[in-house]
Amino acid sequence: MSTQATELRLNASRIRPGLIITWTLLFIGGLIMVTPLLYMFSTSLKSAGQVYDLRLIPAAPTFDNYIKVLSDGRFARWFFNSALVAITVTLSNVFFDSLVGYTLAKFQFRGRQLVFIAILSTLMIPTEMLVIPWYLMSSQLGWLDSYWGIMFPGMMTAFGTFLMKQFFEGVPDDFLEAARVDGLNEFTIWWKVAMPLVTPAISALAIFTFLGNWTAFFWPLIVTTSRELYTLPVGLSSFAVEQSIQWEMIMTGAALATIPTLLVFLFFQRYIVRGVMLAGLKG
Amino acid sequence: MAASAQSTSAGATRKGRSGFRLTLHGRKVLWAWTFLALPIVFYCWIRFYPTLSAFWMSFTDWDLLRPANFVGLANYQKLFADPNFWKVFRNTFTYLIIGTPVSLVLSFVIAFYLDRVRFMHGFIRALYFLPFLTTAAAMAWVWRWFYQPIPIGVFNDVLASLGLPAQPFLRSTTQALPSILVTGIWAGLGFQIIIFMAGLRAIPSTYYEAARVDGLGEWAILTRITLPLLKPTTVFLVVFSSIGFLRIFDQVYNMTTNDPGGPLNSTKPLVLMIYQTAFSSFQMGYAAAQTVVLFTILLAVSLLQLWIMRKR
Numbered sequence: 001m002s003t004q005a006t007e008l009r010l011n012a013s014r015i016r017p018g019l020i021i022t023w024t025l026l027f028i029g030g031l032i033m034v035t036p037l038l039y040m041f042s043t044s045l046k047s048a049g050q051v052y053d054l055r056l057i058p059a060a061p062t063f064d065n066y067i068k069v070l071s072d073g074r075f076a077r078w079f080f081n082s083a084l085v086a087i088t089v090t091l092s093n094v095f096f097d098s099l100v101g102y103t104l105a106k107f108q109f110r111g112r113q114l115v116f117i118a119i120l121s122t123l124m125i126p127t128e129m130l131v132i133p134w135y136l137m138s139s140q141l142g143w144l145d146s147y148w149g150i151m152f153p154g155m156m157t158a159f160g161t162f163l164m165k166q167f168f169e170g171v172p173d174d175f176l177e178a179a180r181v182d183g184l185n186e187f188t189i190w191w192k193v194a195m196p197l198v199t200p201a202i203s204a205l206a207i208f209t210f211l212g213n214w215t216a217f218f219w220p221l222i223v224t225t226s227r228e229l230y231t232l233p234v235g236l237s238s239f240a241v242e243q244s245i246q247w248e249m250i251m252t253g254a255a256l257a258t259i260p261t262l263l264v265f266l267f268f269q270r271y272i273v274r275g276v277m278l279a280g281l282k283g
Numbered sequence: 284m285a286a287s288a289q290s291t292s293a294g295a296t297r298k299g300r301s302g303f304r305l306t307l308h309g310r311k312v313l314w315a316w317t318f319l320a321l322p323i324v325f326y327c328w329i330r331f332y333p334t335l336s337a338f339w340m341s342f343t344d345w346d347l348l349r350p351a352n353f354v355g356l357a358n359y360q361k362l363f364a365d366p367n368f369w370k371v372f373r374n375t376f377t378y379l380i381i382g383t384p385v386s387l388v389l390s391f392v393i394a395f396y397l398d399r400v401r402f403m404h405g406f407i408r409a410l411y412f413l414p415f416l417t418t419a420a421a422m423a424w425v426w427r428w429f430y431q432p433i434p435i436g437v438f439n440d441v442l443a444s445l446g447l448p449a450q451p452f453l454r455s456t457t458q459a460l461p462s463i464l465v466t467g468i469w470a471g472l473g474f475q476i477i478i479f480m481a482g483l484r485a486i487p488s489t490y491y492e493a494a495r496v497d498g499l500g501e502w503a504i505l506t507r508i509t510l511p512l513l514k515p516t517t518v519f520l521v522v523f524s525s526i527g528f529l530r531i532f533d534q535v536y537n538m539t540t541n542d543p544g545g546p547l548n549s550t551k552p553l554v555l556m557i558y559q560t561a562f563s564s565f566q567m568g569y570a571a572a573q574t575v576v577l578f579t580i581l582l583a584v585s586l587l588q589l590w591i592m593r594k595r
Contacts, residue, residue, distance in 0.1 A: 030410030
């Protein structure tokens with residue numbers, strides 16, 4: 001609190017009082033932005049009878065809804081599915097996108113440019129165009145309604161490859177040559193020498209891939225048919241339809257889907273914001 | 284591999300030096316293709332083959348039950364003759380034409396002022412950024428609840444307390460699309476603000492100092508220095524958000540589950556039409572033709588970006 005006060009005093013001498021109005025407006029705008037989240041949490045803590053009372057602070061907060069929603073284990077299962085899918089796909093992207101980005105940035109060979117352009121060209125193809133062939137492929141290979149079926153389309157991405165290539169280009173060749181002189185093989189050079197030099201890029205890639213897969217809706221909706229394999233967003237959607245007008249239950253489900261990413265954000269705010277900036281500037 | 288290992292262990296005599304270099308290069312090429320082998324299989328199998336397959340399917344009458352027959356352009360003729368398609372086409376572009384400028388202007392203004400504020404900067408930035416981290420499918424239900432009629436809906440409750448008439452929102456053919464659009468803009472705003480702020484930070488402060496020395500006012504600095512130098516960021520965000528709005532699905536699907544894309548198709552975007560054609564009526568060939576149309580639209584938007592960036 002005291003550091004903030006000194007910060008304000010220091011700035012006040014530099015900038016005009018108009019800044020106070022700016023700050024206030026920005027603050028109000030920020031509150032409006034999180035209002036849906038606040039109402040979601042507030043309503044999830046209200047009983048069915050209190051839902052019509054639209055005060056933000058519940059008169060008699062209760063965790064009954066959470067107990068009810070979590071009791072049959074469905075949400076726990078969807079939560080597990082989403083975590084498994086998002087983590088696996090993220091690990092795969094960190095590994096393969098980095099490896100391909102590194103190869104395209106640091107190796108000289110015929111066909112390099114062709115491979116790069118071919119991978120980059122897939123950025124132009126929207127997922128929506130691929131889902132019908134993917135669906136056919138999955139039904140022929142028995143991938144429908146399986147974890148692999150949900151995961152396979154995202155195991156590598158052109159965006160991640162491009163991002164990693166950009167960063168590996170900034171790694172000095174001398175470092176890699178020194179490792180070569182030491183007799184390390186190329187795989188070890190990439191994994192042990194080059195990768196640690198691009199950790200900000202890796203965290204940016206990991207954050208984007210994880211978030212994208214955690215919130216993914218379209219493909220999991222298509223490829224899963226049994227309730228046990230739904231991811232959290234698809235499960236929540238089916239749960240909400242089923243609850244019809246029991247809004248306190250729907251808000252509890254929505255809150256359960258949102259809490260994990262909010263927790264991740266609280267712990268990794270700095271990395272996430274920096275990662276988004278990095279990816280946006282380089283991408 | 285064995286030969287090259289031998290030549291390294293031989294300690295590279297002066298005579299064998301050029302041979303050693305060649306094998307070193309050859310070995311690196313071999314490593315490169317080893318690293319690329321699995322990814323190349325992946326991109327061919329999971330990206331390129333399905334793309335060609337989608338084009339091919341769009342010329343067939345495939346419906347999951349019977350084998351596909353080649354029908355030429357029949358799917359496209361049927362699509363362009365379908366008034367529903369034109370309705371959906373108009374909806375899709377309405378999301379884009381309202382959504383992109385509104386979200387860009389809002390996010391620029393917020394980023395511009397937020398960049399100057401130091402007091403609790405991180406906290407205020409977090410408030411704007413948080414919605415970007417939420418699951419669209421979950422938040423769509425929160426907004427859907429907000430739009431409910433009295434006494435459930437928050438918005439109508441506020442209107443009533445101000446003495447204003449209640450609005451139908453999602454139940455009206457004219458208000459439903461903007462109501463859903465607000466959710467989409469809200470969800471994407473935080474990302475755009477962060478990117479704009481990164482762009483603003485990248486402008487060297489010497490430019491501003493020089494402008495102040497020259498006696499330029501705030502407005503002149505904004506229009507002659509900030510905005511022109513921010514052009515790459517702006518073009519990136521225009522394309523990014525345009526593609527996002529052209530592909531809107533999660534919000535529409537979840538906010539209109541009782542009549543997807545309704546009322547009376549007034550909110551249905553192209554991706555929802557594709558989803559229904561393919562996975563509700565199983566007209567795979569016809570749906571593939573719709574995805575080709577979506578692909579063409581997105582390609583045009585991307586090429587437009589390249590063209591604008593070239594002209595810089």
